[in-house]
Amino acid sequence: MTKLLSVENLCRHFPVRVPGQGVSALFGRPATLRAVDGVSFSLEAGRTLGVVGESGCGKSTTARLVLGLMSPTAGKVWFEGQAVPAKRDRRWRALRQRMQMVYQDPLSALDRRLPAITQVMEPLTVFNIGTPAERREKAQELMASAGLTPHLFGRYPHELSGGQRQRVVLARALILEPSLLVCDEPISALDVSIQAQVINLLLDLQERFNLAFLFISHDLKVVRQISHEVAVMYLGRIVEQGDPESLFQHPAHPYTQALVSAIPSPWRRQEAKRIVLEGDPPNPVNVPSGCPFHPRCPHAMPACRVSAPELTDIGGGRKAACHLLTTANGPPANVSPIHVSAVSTA
Amino acid sequence: MFYFLIARGFRALVTIFLVLSFAFVILRLSGDPALLILSPDAPPEAIEAFRQGWGLDAPVWKQYLGYFLNLAEGNFGQSMRDGRPAIELVAERIPATLAITLPAFALKLLIGIPGGIFAALNRNSLIDRLVMSLSVAGYTVPSFVLGLILVLVFAVKMGWLPSGGYTSPAHIILPAITLGLGGAAILARFTRSAMLEVLGQPYIRTASAKGLIWRLVVTGHALPNAAIPTVTIVGFMVGSLIAGAVVVESVFAWPGVGRLLVSAVANRDLAVVQAILLLVAACMVASNLIVDALYGWIDPRLRTGRNLKAGG
Amino acid sequence: MTDLPIAPVAAVTADAERSKLSRFLEAYPPLVLFGITWIGTMLAVALLADVLAPYSYSALDLKARLSPPVFVGGSWAHPLGTDELGRDVLSRLVYSIRISLLIAFASTIISATIGVTLGLLAAHFRGWVEQLVLTLVDFQASMPFMIIALAVLAFFGNTLTLFICLMGFYGWERSTRIARGLTIAANEQGYAASVRDIGASPFRIYGLHVLPNIASTLIVSITLTFPEVILLESGLSFLGLGVQPPMTSLGNMVGYGREYLQSATWILLAPSFVIVMTTFSISMVGDWLRDRLDPTLR
Numbered sequence A: 001m002t003k004l005l006s007v008e009n010l011c012r013h014f015p016v017r018v019p020g021q022g023v024s025a026l027f028g029r030p031a032t033l034r035a036v037d038g039v040s041f042s043l044e045a046g047r048t049l050g051v052v053g054e055s056g057c058g059k060s061t062t063a064r065l066v067l068g069l070m071s072p073t074a075g076k077v078w079f080e081g082q083a084v085p086a087k088r089d090r091r092w093r094a095l096r097q098r099m100q101m102v103y104q105d106p107l108s109a110l111d112r113r114l115p116a117i118t119q120v121m122e123p124l125t126v127f128n129i130g131t132p133a134e135r136r137e138k139a140q141e142l143m144a145s146a147g148l149t150p151h152l153f154g155r156y157p158h159e160l161s162g163g164q165r166q167r168v169v170l171a172r173a174l175i176l177e178p179s180l181l182v183c184d185e186p187i188s189a190l191d192v193s194i195q196a197q198v199i200n201l202l203l204d205l206q207e208r209f210n211l212a213f214l215f216i217s218h219d220l221k222v223v224r225q226i227s228h229e230v231a232v233m234y235l236g237r238i239v240e241q242g243d244p245e246s247l248f249q250h251p252a253h254p255y256t257q258a259l260v261s262a263i264p265s266p267w268r269r270q271e272a273k274r275i276v277l278e279g280d281p282p283n284p285v286n287v288p289s290g291c292p293f294h295p296r297c298p299h300a301m302p303a304c305r306v307s308a309p310e311l312t313d314i315g316g317g318r319k320a321a322c323h324l325l326t327t328a329n330g331p332p333a334n335v336s337p338i339h340v341s342a343v344s345t346a
Numbered sequence B: 001m002f003y004f005l006i007a008r009g010f011r012a013l014v015t016i017f018l019v020l021s022f023a024f025v026i027l028r029l030s031g032d033p034a035l036l037i038l039s040p041d042a043p044p045e046a047i048e049a050f051r052q053g054w055g056l057d058a059p060v061w062k063q064y065l066g067y068f069l070n071l072a073e074g075n076f077g078q079s080m081r082d083g084r085p086a087i088e089l090v091a092e093r094i095p096a097t098l099a100i101t102l103p104a105f106a107l108k109l110l111i112g113i114p115g116g117i118f119a120a121l122n123r124n125s126l127i128d129r130l131v132m133s134l135s136v137a138g139y140t141v142p143s144f145v146l147g148l149i150l151v152l153v154f155a156v157k158m159g160w161l162p163s164g165g166y167t168s169p170a171h172i173i174l175p176a177i178t179l180g181l182g183g184a185a186i187l188a189r190f191t192r193s194a195m196l197e198v199l200g201q202p203y204i205r206t207a208s209a210k211g212l213i214w215r216l217v218v219t220g221h222a223l224p225n226a227a228i229p230t231v232t233i234v235g236f237m238v239g240s241l242i243a244g245a246v247v248v249e250s251v252f253a254w255p256g257v258g259r260l261l262v263s264a265v266a267n268r269d270l271a272v273v274q275a276i277l278l279l280v281a282a283c284m285v286a287s288n289l290i291v292d293a294l295y296g297w298i299d300p301r302l303r304t305g306r307n308l309k310a311g312g
Numbered sequence C: 001m002t003d004l005p006i007a008p009v010a011a012v013t014a015d016a017e018r019s020k021l022s023r024f025l026e027a028y029p030p031l032v033l034f035g036i037t038w039i040g041t042m043l044a045v046a047l048l049a050d051v052l053a054p055y056s057y058s059a060l061d062l063k064a065r066l067s068p069p070v071f072v073g074g075s076w077a078h079p080l081g082t083d084e085l086g087r088d089v090l091s092r093l094v095y096s097i098r099i100s101l102l103i104a105f106a107s108t109i110i111s112a113t114i115g116v117t118l119g120l121l122a123a124h125f126r127g128w129v130e131q132l133v134l135t136l137v138d139f140q141a142s143m144p145f146m147i148i149a150l151a152v153l154a155f156f157g158n159t160l161t162l163f164i165c166l167m168g169f170y171g172w173e174r175s176t177r178i179a180r181g182l183t184i185a186a187n188e189q190g191y192a193a194s195v196r197d198i199g200a201s202p203f204r205i206y207g208l209h210v211l212p213n214i215a216s217t218l219i220v221s222i223t224l225t226f227p228e229v230i231l232l233e234s235g236l237s238f239l240g241l242g243v244q245p246p247m248t249s250l251g252n253m254v255g256y257g258r259e260y261l262q263s264a265t266w267i268l269l270a271p272s273f274v275i276v277m278t279t280f281s282i283s284m285v286g287d288w289l290r291d292r293l294d295p296t297l298r
Helices: A059-066 A090-096 A116-126 A132-145 A162-174 A192-209 A220-226 A244-249 A254-261 A302-306 B002-029 B033-037 B044-054 B060-072 B086-121 B126-140 B143-157 B170-199 B202-209 B214-239 B246-251 B257-267 B270-298 C006-027 C030-047 C089-125 C127-142 C145-156 C160-167 C172-188 C191-198 C202-238 C250-260 C266-293
Strands: A003-018 A029-044 A048-052 A074-079 A099-102 A180-184 A212-216 A229-234 A237-242 A312-315 A318-320
Touching: A003 A059, A003 A212, A029 A059, A029 A074, A029 A212, A029 A237, A048 A059, A048 A220, A059 A074, A059 A180, A059 A212, A090 A099, A099 A162, A099 C191, A116 A132, A116 A162, A116 C191, A132 A162, A162 A192, A192 A220, A212 A220, A220 A244, A229 A244, A229 A254, A237 A244, A237 A254, B002 B060, B002 B270, B002 C127, B002 C145, B086 B126, B086 B170, B086 B214, B086 B246, B086 B257, B086 B270, B126 B170, B126 C266, B143 B170, B143 B246, B143 C202, B143 C250, B143 C266, B170 B214, B170 B246, B202 B214, B214 B270, B246 B257, B246 C145, B246 C202, B257 B270, B257 C145, B270 C127, B270 C145, C030 C089, C030 C266, C089 C127, C089 C160, C089 C172, C089 C202, C089 C250, C089 C266, C127 C172, C145 C160, C145 C202, C160 C202, C172 C191, C172 C202, C191 C202, C202 C250, C202 C266, C250 C266
Parallel strands: A048 A212, A048 A229, A099 A180, A180 A212
Antiparallel strands: A003 A029, A003 A074, A229 A237, A237 A318, A312 A318
């Protein structure tokens, strides 16, 4: 199967100023914020890659880089066999028809002064596709597929509920018939009861339109439910990647273990105790040398302070970036596989 | 704090530089200064001599440089009416202007700030409505109308006070009141909305909920926080002490900087206009710097210089 | 007894009527209604000046110089009296309203256009363009506009066109601040960003999405600039440096009328009254609009 999307060694650094000493206190000392620092992955048509990690780990920046909304400092993004241009030129515009974005907050993503259907039609208007009547017909069709009833079509965003708004955003994203949808925390602004509906809608639409999703979330349960593959990010890098079942059942990287142990579960056994990370929260301006996770890692070794581990195959179709897994020491000694029960979001 | 002030000082220099350039550009755009300052029917030799004397035949950048050098030496040009240095003409008018702007300033502070605070603390009361109505009136009645009405009532009809001129302290009263009332109205409005904003904040509710006496809540928490926006507008008023009385001085025939400016504009006495423009700019910039220093003193966030970016 | 069942019904209707009226008065306070009426009247006067004015604004009636208004000893020939040259005060007032409103309207439109354009440019390009615009904003905000206006008038002389353009620089910095702030907010997260991500052109983003969304806030701020322009214009005209004779404006009339403060107060009072009422009405309506349209702006 050919890759729909492949990302090679993607980096995005931002020049920032941090408080300095002496004369440099006036303007601050220049520093580099490494939002995304060498990320590679690929995605096939009709599949879902879930990206998880805490806030500030570079998830959203990755999403914007993939869509070409931001130019990478280094690395390349290939989409349908073409390099995604970093400048907003004609080719970039043409790509908009093939890849679209779904936002976290549907209310702020919609123009509150225009009725829903006008906004769903807008991509067609922008690309000058079809007559106004055809656009309207297409928009009605897609809004119906997104689960909106006709009496909602002409409403303004503030007259819709949160779930309905996200359906409008989805319909707008799908009207150009893209093959890739990048979803940046698409459900975290919604009520829990609505979240499940939107997830089911996403799954339904994926099947119907053969969509690929790059699904970004901090909600591990949702990522597990929707993804065919999961990537865990920490300080701008992927630290572990694999299929969701085995990754969440038997997390290999210490960071993933800590994340998974934080999932609340009514069936958790007594001995599976929660791993609480210590040390400073991650700061992308000041990335530690060696493995970025070593200051907080309960199993850090001397080697971890010196060299950064590569993302390597650890068998079973899984990859991880950890010296503990690749050196002779084997997997972390005192880590027992943490049992995570089947998660139900119904 | 120190660095914050340095950054602000830098900004002040930029403002002064902009004003100077503005004056230079306008001066050059407005036509040939030789023809403007001398009369158009002056003999050609005189015009030529003037051009050479002012360096007007030099390239523009050289003129620009020379202009700054002249200003740096305190040479603001000469009034074309009596040939005296412009800066001297302006300087001798300053005391007269301050004689009405300083009492007016005191009036603004004494009426405006307590009025605003009182109105905010008694929101929607009769007094609040009264203060706000007066404030709207003060804002919508132009100073020349207010001045003329005061003259009409107190000078013409009652004959209590002189209507214009500059001979006794009684002459100060009407212009100072005219100027002070308008400013007090603006200040009251500002203070009231700043106070209302602060009084609605959670920390005020917390302070009163934990049982602090309301008077202490107001003096200890609300007033210092409401002072921050109010200081800005007061700073602007300080900056316009020198030239904020243009219209009022005209109404009362008061021999201050404002009237000098009006007659200089009417006579196109460019050197005098320019000197006043620069003087006003210097005052505004200086008062802005004082306001910034006060900010640092009132607002502890700025004192440490941490909020450098937000502050700039 | 027969009217017993009717009485409560009547009372209910009266109650309903009253609450309807009080609800109406709550939404449209009397002062605001008055303001709207006054502004409407002034607009009508400005538009219909040629029809309404009984005389030309420069027509002399030397036989009736300094004639007082009709109820203080004057005649219906000159309802608001005449000035020292026998010119009809009512006619001059009507034409003054036209000129003053024309200047205020044109200047406010210029100021809003400059302000919004610079604000959008600053928000779109960021970087040094934004810094430049912000420096200009700071400069404008830190200098009293009256002084700048006087300096420009001194250097350039005075024509009506120049005067309007000059007034057009009043208050632009407020529109710039608002437009820039709101546009940056819209661009960073939200509807503008999402339309941009679709691939829409900047003209579409700003013209169709951003401007309509920020219009209400902008209009409120512009409404508050308008009376200030009237005050500024009348102040300069009062000093004799604004609108030049033979043309007449409200401030101009007050300025010439002050010579007759003792003998013919009406020359000065009529235009003063119109200035105060007009600025008052616009401020009232502006404040009311602000409370209705934009509760976040104080």
